[in-house]
Amino acid sequence: MESPCPCPVCRSGELTSLTLMDAMSCNFCRHIFVPNGEPDVLTLADSAVALTWRWNGKRWLGVQHGGTIVGWEAGLLGAAFVLFPTMVMGFSAYLFPPLPGSPWAWFPLFWTGLTFCAHLVCVVWLAVEYYQFPVQLYLRAIQQAVIRNKSSIIN
Ligand SMILES: [Zn+2]
CATH class of the missing domain: 2.20.25 (N-terminal domain of TfIIb)
Incomplete structure:
Protein backbone atom coordinates (compact mmCIF):
# COMPACT_ATOMS: atom_id res chain seq x y z
CA MET A 1 0.00 0.00 0.00
CA VAL A 63 -14.18 -8.06 0.07
CA GLN A 64 -17.16 -10.34 0.28
CA HIS A 65 -17.74 -11.86 3.67
CA GLY A 66 -20.09 -14.72 4.44
CA GLY A 67 -23.81 -14.04 4.45
CA THR A 68 -23.79 -10.48 3.18
CA ILE A 69 -24.35 -9.59 -0.41
CA VAL A 70 -22.23 -6.83 -1.82
CA GLY A 71 -21.35 -5.93 -5.35
CA TRP A 72 -23.38 -6.78 -8.40
CA GLU A 73 -26.03 -8.95 -6.64
CA ALA A 74 -26.93 -6.01 -4.41
CA GLY A 75 -26.90 -3.70 -7.41
CA LEU A 76 -29.21 -6.03 -9.31
CA LEU A 77 -31.60 -6.30 -6.35
CA GLY A 78 -31.58 -2.52 -5.96
CA ALA A 79 -32.28 -1.99 -9.66
CA ALA A 80 -35.15 -4.53 -9.58
CA PHE A 81 -36.58 -2.85 -6.47
CA VAL A 82 -36.61 0.50 -8.30
CA LEU A 83 -37.60 -0.62 -11.80
CA PHE A 84 -40.17 -3.33 -11.17
CA PRO A 85 -42.82 -1.25 -9.31
CA THR A 86 -42.22 1.61 -11.75
CA MET A 87 -42.87 -0.75 -14.66
CA VAL A 88 -46.04 -2.08 -13.02
CA MET A 89 -47.31 1.49 -12.51
CA GLY A 90 -46.32 2.54 -16.03
CA PHE A 91 -47.95 -0.52 -17.55
CA SER A 92 -51.23 -0.03 -15.72
CA ALA A 93 -51.26 3.63 -16.73
CA TYR A 94 -50.64 2.54 -20.31
CA LEU A 95 -53.26 -0.25 -20.30
CA PHE A 96 -55.93 1.84 -18.56
CA PRO A 97 -55.27 5.36 -19.82
CA PRO A 98 -57.19 8.20 -18.18
CA LEU A 99 -60.05 9.79 -20.11
CA PRO A 100 -58.62 12.49 -22.36
CA GLY A 101 -59.27 15.95 -20.98
CA SER A 102 -60.17 14.74 -17.50
CA PRO A 103 -58.73 16.90 -14.71
CA TRP A 104 -56.75 13.94 -13.26
CA ALA A 105 -55.20 12.88 -16.59
CA TRP A 106 -51.74 13.88 -15.30
CA PHE A 107 -52.01 11.64 -12.26
CA PRO A 108 -50.88 8.22 -13.62
CA LEU A 109 -47.70 9.72 -15.05
CA PHE A 110 -47.04 11.63 -11.84
CA TRP A 111 -47.66 8.51 -9.76
CA THR A 112 -45.27 6.46 -11.92
CA GLY A 113 -42.59 9.11 -11.45
CA LEU A 114 -43.27 9.24 -7.73
CA THR A 115 -42.98 5.43 -7.50
CA PHE A 116 -39.60 5.60 -9.22
CA CYS A 117 -38.31 8.39 -7.00
CA ALA A 118 -39.57 6.84 -3.76
CA HIS A 119 -37.98 3.47 -4.48
CA LEU A 120 -34.76 5.11 -5.64
CA VAL A 121 -34.58 7.10 -2.40
CA CYS A 122 -35.06 3.82 -0.45
CA VAL A 123 -32.19 2.12 -2.27
CA VAL A 124 -29.85 5.11 -2.00
CA TRP A 125 -30.66 5.48 1.69
CA LEU A 126 -29.94 1.78 2.30
CA ALA A 127 -26.62 2.03 0.47
CA VAL A 128 -25.67 5.13 2.46
CA GLU A 129 -26.53 3.36 5.72
CA TYR A 130 -24.72 0.18 4.77
CA TYR A 131 -21.50 1.87 3.75
CA GLN A 132 -21.81 4.57 6.45
CA PHE A 133 -21.20 7.02 3.64
CA PRO A 134 -20.61 10.52 5.02
CA VAL A 135 -23.17 12.34 2.83
CA GLN A 136 -23.02 15.68 4.64
CA LEU A 137 -19.22 15.78 4.70
CA TYR A 138 -19.15 14.82 1.06
CA LEU A 139 -21.64 17.52 0.04
CA ARG A 140 -19.67 20.08 2.06
CA ALA A 141 -16.46 19.04 0.28
CA ILE A 142 -18.16 19.41 -3.12
CA GLN A 143 -19.51 22.81 -2.06
CA GLN A 144 -16.02 23.95 -1.02
CA ALA A 145 -14.57 22.70 -4.30
CA VAL A 146 -17.23 24.66 -6.23
CA ILE A 147 -16.54 27.81 -4.20
CA ARG A 148 -12.79 27.38 -4.78
CA ASN A 149 -13.40 26.96 -8.52
CA LYS A 150 -15.61 30.06 -8.66
CA SER A 151 -13.07 32.23 -6.84
CA SER A 152 -10.27 30.99 -9.10
CA ILE A 153 -12.36 31.97 -12.14
CA ILE A 154 -13.03 35.46 -10.72
CA ASN A 155 -9.37 36.06 -9.80
ZN1 LIG B 1 -12.84 8.71 4.42
Whole structure:
Protein backbone atom coordinates (compact mmCIF):
# COMPACT_ATOMS: atom_id res chain seq x y z
CA MET A 1 0.00 0.00 0.00
CA GLU A 2 1.55 3.30 -0.97
CA SER A 3 0.99 6.38 1.08
CA PRO A 4 -0.89 8.61 0.98
CA CYS A 5 -3.59 6.08 0.43
CA PRO A 6 -7.19 7.06 -0.44
CA CYS A 7 -10.00 6.26 1.97
CA PRO A 8 -12.17 3.30 0.88
CA VAL A 9 -15.35 4.79 2.41
CA CYS A 10 -15.49 8.38 1.19
CA ARG A 11 -12.86 8.09 -1.55
CA SER A 12 -12.04 11.74 -0.89
CA GLY A 13 -9.82 11.66 2.19
CA GLU A 14 -6.44 10.13 2.77
CA LEU A 15 -5.54 7.49 5.31
CA THR A 16 -2.96 8.38 7.91
CA SER A 17 -1.49 6.07 10.53
CA LEU A 18 -2.58 6.73 14.08
CA THR A 19 0.32 7.33 16.42
CA LEU A 20 1.30 4.33 18.56
CA MET A 21 -1.58 2.30 17.15
CA ASP A 22 -1.85 -0.34 14.49
CA ALA A 23 -4.70 1.56 12.87
CA MET A 24 -5.34 4.20 10.25
CA SER A 25 -7.85 6.99 10.12
CA CYS A 26 -9.29 9.06 7.31
CA ASN A 27 -8.62 12.80 7.43
CA PHE A 28 -11.99 13.48 5.78
CA CYS A 29 -14.73 11.16 7.09
CA ARG A 30 -12.89 10.24 10.33
CA HIS A 31 -13.51 6.51 9.96
CA ILE A 32 -10.93 4.23 11.59
CA PHE A 33 -9.47 1.19 9.83
CA VAL A 34 -7.42 -1.68 11.15
CA PRO A 35 -5.25 -4.08 9.15
CA ASN A 36 -6.82 -7.45 8.62
CA GLY A 37 -3.71 -9.60 9.11
CA GLU A 38 -3.18 -9.93 5.40
CA PRO A 39 -1.18 -7.28 3.58
CA ASP A 40 -3.21 -4.59 1.79
CA VAL A 41 -6.47 -5.59 3.50
CA LEU A 42 -8.23 -3.12 5.78
CA THR A 43 -11.34 -3.53 7.94
CA LEU A 44 -13.57 -0.70 9.11
CA ALA A 45 -13.22 -0.60 12.89
CA ASP A 46 -15.83 1.93 13.98
CA SER A 47 -18.92 0.45 12.37
CA ALA A 48 -21.45 -2.25 13.21
CA VAL A 49 -20.86 -3.88 9.83
CA ALA A 50 -17.31 -5.19 9.45
CA LEU A 51 -16.63 -3.90 5.96
CA THR A 52 -13.36 -5.04 4.44
CA TRP A 53 -11.45 -3.81 1.44
CA ARG A 54 -8.48 -5.08 -0.48
CA TRP A 55 -6.05 -2.71 -2.19
CA ASN A 56 -5.40 -3.91 -5.74
CA GLY A 57 -2.61 -1.41 -6.39
CA LYS A 58 -4.91 1.21 -7.90
CA ARG A 59 -8.10 1.23 -5.87
CA TRP A 60 -10.03 -0.43 -3.07
CA LEU A 61 -12.19 -3.47 -3.78
CA GLY A 62 -14.89 -4.63 -1.39
CA VAL A 63 -14.18 -8.06 0.07
CA GLN A 64 -17.16 -10.34 0.28
CA HIS A 65 -17.74 -11.86 3.67
CA GLY A 66 -20.09 -14.72 4.44
CA GLY A 67 -23.81 -14.04 4.45
CA THR A 68 -23.79 -10.48 3.18
CA ILE A 69 -24.35 -9.59 -0.41
CA VAL A 70 -22.23 -6.83 -1.82
CA GLY A 71 -21.35 -5.93 -5.35
CA TRP A 72 -23.38 -6.78 -8.40
CA GLU A 73 -26.03 -8.95 -6.64
CA ALA A 74 -26.93 -6.01 -4.41
CA GLY A 75 -26.90 -3.70 -7.41
CA LEU A 76 -29.21 -6.03 -9.31
CA LEU A 77 -31.60 -6.30 -6.35
CA GLY A 78 -31.58 -2.52 -5.96
CA ALA A 79 -32.28 -1.99 -9.66
CA ALA A 80 -35.15 -4.53 -9.58
CA PHE A 81 -36.58 -2.85 -6.47
CA VAL A 82 -36.61 0.50 -8.30
CA LEU A 83 -37.60 -0.62 -11.80
CA PHE A 84 -40.17 -3.33 -11.17
CA PRO A 85 -42.82 -1.25 -9.31
CA THR A 86 -42.22 1.61 -11.75
CA MET A 87 -42.87 -0.75 -14.66
CA VAL A 88 -46.04 -2.08 -13.02
CA MET A 89 -47.31 1.49 -12.51
CA GLY A 90 -46.32 2.54 -16.03
CA PHE A 91 -47.95 -0.52 -17.55
CA SER A 92 -51.23 -0.03 -15.72
CA ALA A 93 -51.26 3.63 -16.73
CA TYR A 94 -50.64 2.54 -20.31
CA LEU A 95 -53.26 -0.25 -20.30
CA PHE A 96 -55.93 1.84 -18.56
CA PRO A 97 -55.27 5.36 -19.82
CA PRO A 98 -57.19 8.20 -18.18
CA LEU A 99 -60.05 9.79 -20.11
CA PRO A 100 -58.62 12.49 -22.36
CA GLY A 101 -59.27 15.95 -20.98
CA SER A 102 -60.17 14.74 -17.50
CA PRO A 103 -58.73 16.90 -14.71
CA TRP A 104 -56.75 13.94 -13.26
CA ALA A 105 -55.20 12.88 -16.59
CA TRP A 106 -51.74 13.88 -15.30
CA PHE A 107 -52.01 11.64 -12.26
CA PRO A 108 -50.88 8.22 -13.62
CA LEU A 109 -47.70 9.72 -15.05
CA PHE A 110 -47.04 11.63 -11.84
CA TRP A 111 -47.66 8.51 -9.76
CA THR A 112 -45.27 6.46 -11.92
CA GLY A 113 -42.59 9.11 -11.45
CA LEU A 114 -43.27 9.24 -7.73
CA THR A 115 -42.98 5.43 -7.50
CA PHE A 116 -39.60 5.60 -9.22
CA CYS A 117 -38.31 8.39 -7.00
CA ALA A 118 -39.57 6.84 -3.76
CA HIS A 119 -37.98 3.47 -4.48
CA LEU A 120 -34.76 5.11 -5.64
CA VAL A 121 -34.58 7.10 -2.40
CA CYS A 122 -35.06 3.82 -0.45
CA VAL A 123 -32.19 2.12 -2.27
CA VAL A 124 -29.85 5.11 -2.00
CA TRP A 125 -30.66 5.48 1.69
CA LEU A 126 -29.94 1.78 2.30
CA ALA A 127 -26.62 2.03 0.47
CA VAL A 128 -25.67 5.13 2.46
CA GLU A 129 -26.53 3.36 5.72
CA TYR A 130 -24.72 0.18 4.77
CA TYR A 131 -21.50 1.87 3.75
CA GLN A 132 -21.81 4.57 6.45
CA PHE A 133 -21.20 7.02 3.64
CA PRO A 134 -20.61 10.52 5.02
CA VAL A 135 -23.17 12.34 2.83
CA GLN A 136 -23.02 15.68 4.64
CA LEU A 137 -19.22 15.78 4.70
CA TYR A 138 -19.15 14.82 1.06
CA LEU A 139 -21.64 17.52 0.04
CA ARG A 140 -19.67 20.08 2.06
CA ALA A 141 -16.46 19.04 0.28
CA ILE A 142 -18.16 19.41 -3.12
CA GLN A 143 -19.51 22.81 -2.06
CA GLN A 144 -16.02 23.95 -1.02
CA ALA A 145 -14.57 22.70 -4.30
CA VAL A 146 -17.23 24.66 -6.23
CA ILE A 147 -16.54 27.81 -4.20
CA ARG A 148 -12.79 27.38 -4.78
CA ASN A 149 -13.40 26.96 -8.52
CA LYS A 150 -15.61 30.06 -8.66
CA SER A 151 -13.07 32.23 -6.84
CA SER A 152 -10.27 30.99 -9.10
CA ILE A 153 -12.36 31.97 -12.14
CA ILE A 154 -13.03 35.46 -10.72
CA ASN A 155 -9.37 36.06 -9.80
ZN1 LIG B 1 -12.84 8.71 4.42
